[in-house]
Amino acid sequence: MAARRKADQLIASGQVMVNGTPAVPGQQVTPGVDRVTLDGSPVEPVSTSTYLMLNKPVGVLTSVGDDRGRQTVVDHLPPGPPRVFPVGRLDLDSRGLVLLTDDGELAGRLMHPRYHVEKEYRVVVRGRPDDAALRRLSEGMIVRGERFEPAEVRVLDGADGDTRLSTNGKCAGCGKRLAIRCSICSACASMGFSLVSLPKATSVHSGRTR
CATH class of the missing domain: 3.30.70.580 (Pseudouridine synthase I, catalytic domain, N-terminal subdomain)
Structure with a gap:
């Protein structure tokens, strides 16, 4: 990488290419998508963020x-x-x-x-939800005056009388997932299942944890 003036000089000399085409001053590039080279060698962006x-x-x-x-x-x-x-x-x-x-x-x-970033929650409930209960969760329901939006709900496994579910559901009233615990608690309780654990499993596609 170079200072702005030096970078402009390199661009003007034709040494900088973007996707095989000579770069122009002020040109916007997308890291990870556009290929930038200097004298034929790839130029990688330097991140200073944590x-x-x-x-x-x-x-x-x-x-x-x-x-x-x-x-x-x-x-x-x-x-x-x-x-x-x-x-x-x-x-x-x-x-x-x-x-x-x-x-x-x-x-x-x-x-x-607007970017619709999904978050996944692993929900552990006491008991074994049947197909009808899972369908109600998947189709959405009213929880404490707010609508629990339709969500993907999957049974992962079960042990010792508990069942582990995966859901990406959210509370429609807030438009976010800040109320996810109270929503899922109420939704499960309304069908006779108590919530044992609610760990968030994934976020912004960063990985998984338990």
């Missing part, structure tokens, strides 16, 4: 601080990294994957509804 994944425990706030002195996700990070913030939120009583970064542009893309 990206961390945390398996948030139950009882920890998804926040950078708390005026009541409660533990936050930042308290569980190793010392020394740049100031980062959580992308989205995970309920106090839930556990699972939380992404923390100082990349505001990425955070905006992940959180804005």
Whole structure:
């Protein structure tokens, strides 16, 4: 990489190519999509941002601080990294994957509804939901005055009287998944199943954790 003036000189000399075509000043490129070369050698972007994944425990706030002195996700990070913030939120009583970064542009893309970033939750309930119960969850229902939107619900496995489900459902009233715990709790309770555990399994396609 080079300073702006030096980069302009390299472009003007025809040494910089984008997808095999000479670059022009001010040209926009997409990292990971467009191929940029300098004198025939690939040019890789240098990222100065920080990206961390945390398996948030139950009882920890998804926040950078708390005026009541409660533990936050930042308290569980190793010392020394740049100031980062959580992308989205995970309920106090839930556990699972939380992404923390100082990349505001990425955070905006992940959180804005227009990009439709899916989040998956592994729900453990007491008992074994039958096909009718799973169909009700999949088709959507009214929960505490809010509509629980249609969601993909899959049975993963079961043991000791519990059943592990996978769902990407959300509360339609808030348009987000911030109320996912109360929604799923109420939905399951309305059908006679108590919620044992609700870990968030995936987020922004970063991977899985249990």
